[in-house]
Every structure is written in C-alpha cells, then in structure tokens.
Amino acid sequence: MKLLESIRLEIERLQQTRTFKTETLIESEQGPIVRVGGKDVIMLASNNYLGLASHPRIKEAALRGIREYGFGVSSVRFLCGTLTIHRRLEEKLSEFLGTEDTILFSSCFSANEGFFASIVNERLGFEEYRDVIYSDRLNHASIIDGTRLCRAEVVHRKVYEHSSVENLRELLETDRNTGYRFRMVATDGVFSMEGDLAPLPQLIAAAKEHGCLLFVDDSHAVGVLGRTGRGTPEQLGVHGQIDVLSGTLGKALGGAGGGYIGGKKDLVTFLRQKSRPYTFSNSLPPSIVMAAIEALKLLDEDTGLVERLRRNTQYFRKHIQQLGFTILEGDHPIVPIMLGEASMAMDMSNALLAEGVYIKGLWYPVVPKGEARLRAQISAALDESILNRALSAFERAGKRLAVI
Numbered sequence: 001m002k003l004l005e006s007i008r009l010e011i012e013r014l015q016q017t018r019t020f021k022t023e024t025l026i027e028s029e030q031g032p033i034v035r036v037g038g039k040d041v042i043m044l045a046s047n048n049y050l051g052l053a054s055h056p057r058i059k060e061a062a063l064r065g066i067r068e069y070g071f072g073v074s075s076v077r078f079l080c081g082t083l084t085i086h087r088r089l090e091e092k093l094s095e096f097l098g099t100e101d102t103i104l105f106s107s108c109f110s111a112n113e114g115f116f117a118s119i120v121n122e123r124l125g126f127e128e129y130r131d132v133i134y135s136d137r138l139n140h141a142s143i144i145d146g147t148r149l150c151r152a153e154v155v156h157r158k159v160y161e162h163s164s165v166e167n168l169r170e171l172l173e174t175d176r177n178t179g180y181r182f183r184m185v186a187t188d189g190v191f192s193m194e195g196d197l198a199p200l201p202q203l204i205a206a207a208k209e210h211g212c213l214l215f216v217d218d219s220h221a222v223g224v225l226g227r228t229g230r231g232t233p234e235q236l237g238v239h240g241q242i243d244v245l246s247g248t249l250g251k252a253l254g255g256a257g258g259g260y261i262g263g264k265k266d267l268v269t270f271l272r273q274k275s276r277p278y279t280f281s282n283s284l285p286p287s288i289v290m291a292a293i294e295a296l297k298l299l300d301e302d303t304g305l306v307e308r309l310r311r312n313t314q315y316f317r318k319h320i321q322q323l324g325f326t327i328l329e330g331d332h333p334i335v336p337i338m339l340g341e342a343s344m345a346m347d348m349s350n351a352l353l354a355e356g357v358y359i360k361g362l363w364y365p366v367v368p369k370g371e372a373r374l375r376a377q378i379s380a381a382l383d384e385s386i387l388n389r390a391l392s393a394f395e396r397a398g399k400r401l402a403v404i
Helices: 002-016 056-069 084-097 109-119 143-149 165-173 200-209 265-274 286-299 304-322 340-352 384-400
Strands: 033-036 039-043 101-105 131-135 155-160 183-188 212-216 244-250 258-265 334-340 372-376
Touching: 039 384, 056 286, 084 101, 084 258, 101 109, 101 265, 109 131, 109 143, 109 183, 109 212, 109 244, 109 258, 109 265, 131 143, 131 165, 143 155, 143 183, 143 212, 155 165, 165 200, 183 200, 212 372, 258 265, 265 340, 286 304, 304 334, 304 384, 334 384, 340 372, 340 384
Parallel strands: 131 155, 131 183, 183 212, 212 244
Antiparallel strands: 033 039, 101 258, 244 258, 334 372
16 A cells, blocks of 8 residues: 555654654653653653642642533533633633633644634635735744645735744735735744744734734743743733733643633634634533633742742753753743754753653754754752752763763
8 A cells, every 4th residue: 555655664764864753651740750661750841831730739620620520521612511610711811811801722732723714714794805824934833734724715824034023024014005804923922942932022013013913822931931920921011912812721731731812802702603623622621621720820829930930940041051052042941952963862862861861852844954952841840959960961961972
C-alpha cells in the first residue's frame, strides 16, 4: 500500500536524521520532581508555571467537582451540557481578564480554530466580501490552523515579520482602500518557542488606527505575567484593552485542559451560535471546571505564587548564562537555551536526563533550521536548592558535550 510505505520511509528518515520525537513515560504526578524510569528527576519541561497541577487545593477542587457533578456531562452545551459551574467559570474568567464575557472550549487550540472560521465563513448580510488576517510570523500552530480553516475564496492571509509593528503598518497602509469587509490582526501574547512578548501597546494603536480587530492568544502568559498574573496585557499596561483574548486552562491555571475566548458580549454570544468546536464538542468535565475556578481564587487571594515564579525565573536566567550557555534574553519563565543543531539538542536532553534533569529539545520545523534549543520552563514549585541541582547538571552535561 503506497500510503503505508510512504509513512514508513518518512519515519525512517526522521530516525536517521535524529529528529524523531520520543515520548518519555512519567510515573508520578506533575511537580518540581517527577519519576522517570524509577528515578526522581527535576522537571524543566512543563507548562506547570505556578505549580498548581499537583496543588492540594486544586486536587481537592477537582474531586469536589466529581462528587457534586459527576465525571462528565455527556453532551454539548446547547443540549444538556451546561452546568451552573460552567457559567460561573466563564464569569470569573471575564472578571479576571477584563472582558465583557467569556466562552469555554475543550482547548485553546479548539478556541483558536473556532474563532476565525466562525467569523470569516459567515456572510453576515454580505453577498460578496473578502476578509484579511494579518498574522505574526511566529504565531502558534493553532492560530495558523485556525486561519487555514477559513474558506480560501473569502480570506487573504498575510504574515508580518515577528513583532514588527513597522512591517504590520506597511501591510495595513497598503490595504487601506482595498475594500476588505473585516480586517483582523492575530498574535501570541507570549511566543512559546522564544519566550518574548508581543508589543501589545503598539499593536493596539495600529489596529485602532486602521479599524482592525486585535486577537491575542495569551496562553503562556495568563497566571504568569503581570503583577497579579493577568497576563501580557497587565504586564504591558493595557489590561482590558484587547478586542479578543484566547487562552488555556491547561498551563498555569491547573494544567489539565480547556480553553477560552474572552471579548465583547455580542461577539461571545455569536460564537456560542456559530463556533463549530464549541457547538459540537462535549462540555468541559466538572473536575476541570472546579479546579480552574479554584486556581483563579488562589490568584485573587495571593500573588505570592506569581512573585515566586518571577524570582525563580530571574535566578535561573542569571546563573545559566554565568555557566556559559547562550539563551534568548527576556523575563518570561520560558528560557530557550540555544544549541544550533537538532542532534546536539537531542544529545543534551538525553545527557541531562541521565544527570537527573528532564528537559526536551526542540528543532525544525518547530523552530527555524539551525536554531535548535532546549526550552527550560521554570515553575513556582521549584526552590533554590532544586534550581542549583539543575544548574550543576547543566554544567556537567555542557562540559561533557563541549557546549560550554
């Protein structure tokens, strides 16, 4: 069979070029220390930024959700899948994010896929039209795939250089009188492979000047950045000024799953009617909903976790550079450690696991060719002694492989 033969050859190519991704079995709950192959290792590859994935209050809230509402809802929202706690979580997210309303999805990937197609593919009273979406070159795959679901005959997809407001403005000026029905600018708040922040104040100004809607996926920032963990908008002084915010419950806010979109009330109401991933997917299970509500309560009560995450990030960034490693500068707990070639990223990952540190290598096509890296992800659950053990492991592995 031609298909299976082609698949087999591609798998062999990935193995031969040492770019075949392997999945490591973890034998414990997610935390600062995890068990792999019967051995305790330091976790530096998780999106568990606040350490809530195994927090006692989060686990108890999840159990309470099961006890009070069952394991699942067995339905989509508009049939019989809307529980009181679904609406409570949406209201708490709206308050937290500074939006008029919020809609839950099974994941942020689904949310991003559902947003663009539900708007662009609808005529909304227009017989003939063209829309345009301006997308940052390094946007997450979910934004890219979301725009690809828009019908090609009614949308132009244009890419602007990474975080270049100047390039975006050039595109906007060129299209000023082209008669597009809707124009949208789409960006990550924090770029997951780089750890850098989108220039939101400048993007807001450019979008307003040209009558564009600004869409921001803040998955790697909610719970992480800003004085109270409200994300990139709070960090950059524009909280409540983003037209559409998407994000996830699967990273800092408990780490289980689920996503959302926040924005104007009419927009959210429209998505409840038209967004296919929302309309045709089961509602989030009660355990995740109750745990997410508890995560937001924790952040409201105490910003200590956010402050601890910030301290840990500064400590790790400072000392990994002092060892001689090259990192991408920034303030985010995503710390890219640049190694160049995919084979070196894989070798360093394996060497560090043997030294007691779990971290994964990333290479093309996830990142550009020649820019393979380890992506360290710092957590508030780590303490200085654990970070020092990890740094010592980096030093030993780095010298052995002649990286430093």
